[in-house]
Amino acid sequence: MYTDILYPTDGSTGSNAAAEHVRLLASMFDATVHVLCVVDTRHVGIGMSGAFLDEGTAGMSGSATDTEGGTVGERDDADERQAELREHGESVVKEASAAFGDIETTTAVMAGNPHTSILEYADDHDIDLIVMGTHGRTGVDRYLLGSVTEKVIRMSDAPVMTVRAGVED
Structure with a gap:
């Protein structure tokens, strides 16, 4: 019935919730x-859902503290930011x-x-x-951020198939 299953992931809790269902x-x-990771190049500095940044500091403006203490929105080199996103995407799909x-897998970063x-x-x-996880956003957050899963x-x-983050099997 299913010979090829797509598991889009950004390494976040929401997308990781679907992994066990994919495995089964x-x-x-x-x-x-x-295994696919899409880095969102429309707003350089965040991944598919902001998982590249600390989930507590990611914001709509794309201005958040990175792991080196700098501010993502202040970087001048967009190519460097895109390379960092791609590198992060590669580590997400590898993990x-x-x-x-x-289980036979193939990986891609787009x-x-x-x-x-x-x-x-x-x-x-x-x-x-x-098979995708959802972040369970509601209200204004869902409206402003949109839902990748909903659009798919x-x-x-x-x-x-969707799996909500935090839902026990």
């Missing part, structure tokens, strides 16, 4: 897991892929609009199922 489904169907053990890139990847790789659900040709 891939084991049941002997499927290949496609996520390793967690699947002996740059761009997250929901568009996820849908593009799914179409290009004939994905049978997309509405626009995907493939079925989409």
Whole structure:
């Protein structure tokens, strides 16, 4: 039924919530897991959901303290920021892929609009199922930040399974 399962992740709690479901489904169907991280280059300095930054300090302005004590929004070199995002994306997919053990995985890092890139990847790789975590944002946060998962659900040709962060199996 499922031979190729797409697991978009940014390393956040929301996306990690889906990993066990992906592992179970891939084991049941002997499927290949496609681990994808999309770095959002529309607002250089944050990843798909802001997971590149400390989740407590990420903000709409993109001005947050990075791990070296500087302010992300103050950096002058956009190429350097994009390289850092890409490097972070590579570490996210490497870590996520390793967690699947002996399940066949393939990894990719894309740059761009997250929901568009996820849908593009799914179409290009004939994905049978997309399994995504949700952050559980509500109200103004959801309205202002948008929901990558919601957009993928509405626009995907493939079925989409969602797992809310903090939900026990």
